[in-house]
Amino acid sequence: MANDRLRDALERSRVSPAELALLTECDVKTVSRWLAGRVPHPRTRFKIAKRLKEDEDYLWPGARRAVAEASDSAGMVHFYPRRGAVPPNLWDRLLDGAIAEVGILVYVGMFLTEKPDLLDRLREKAESGARIRILLGDRESSAVKQRSVDEGIGRETISAKIDQANAFFASLSDVPSIEVRSHSTVLYNSIYRFDNDMIVNPHVYGKTAPMAPAMHLRKTSTYGLFDTYSDSFEAVWGSTKPDESRR
Structure with missing residues (x-):
């Protein structure tokens, strides 16, 4: 359906499609598609x-709501351009809030080991009934x-x-509800699950995590991204077996 509101706003503001294309750094064909x-x-x-001094919701009714609803239905809470940009207190908050399930899928996850109280917190979670599963890479x-x-750091x-x-x-090997296993799969994503919240770190060729x-x-x-x-x-997890040497 043609966007008559956008067309009328252009006429009122005396802005031509060519000027709009220049403003938005697009071509005139793209502007024609917007008008269409x-x-x-x-x-x-x-x-x-x-530029047109109009309300965005007037020119495109429901567009912002549709984006928000699509994001909500997919389960995306926030996207970070780098894992390093995830606030440290978010990791702490998610771990503190986990009651039933903590799952970690990494090769190393070295940044987690820098938390001085992580082992104690995992042990407390497990002793309170949470299931803790940690998957590390098979060296x-x-x-x-x-x-x-691929990361350029040596084989x-x-x-x-x-x-x-x-x-x-x-040191967690004596805790019944905590299990650490090794996996040999290609690590497309590191996954950190805390009950119904999850941080996923997709990997990029040539870049460190x-x-x-x-x-x-x-x-x-x-069914959304969380479930995927x-x-x-x-x-x-199903491709691995318990390592009796850890017990």
Whole structure:
């Protein structure tokens, strides 16, 4: 359906499609599509509304609400351009709030081991009834070796870090509700689950994990992103076996 409100606003403001294209750094064909009913990107909508001195919701009724509803239904709470941008207090808040389930899927997760009270907090969670599952990389797996090469840090670097992570978590081996396993899968995403909240860190070729994006997800009433990554975690967990040497 044609956007007559946008067309009328252009005429009232005496702004031509060519001028609008210049303003938004788009071509005139794109402006024609907007006039025909296509909805511009949110930042572009804001720029157009400001230039035409019109309310964005008047020019594109329901557009902002539709984006919000789509985000809610998918379970996306917040997107971070880098994992390093996730606020430290968010990790603490999610861990503190977890009652039933904590799941960690990484190769190393070294930044977690820098929390001085992490082991005590995990032990307390487990003793209160929470299930704690930690998946670390198999230091000898080809996937781990390749990831280390891909990050440009040397073939054995991640394997050495895995040794450190295993040593760090070793003191939890006597806690029945905590299980640490090794996996040899390609780590497309690091996953950190805290009951119905989750931080997912998709990996990028040539970049270390802190420099790759992170998503804060929340479980929704219908199947969403949280469930997609939860299924992935379970698939990796199901591909491993308990390591009796940890007991």
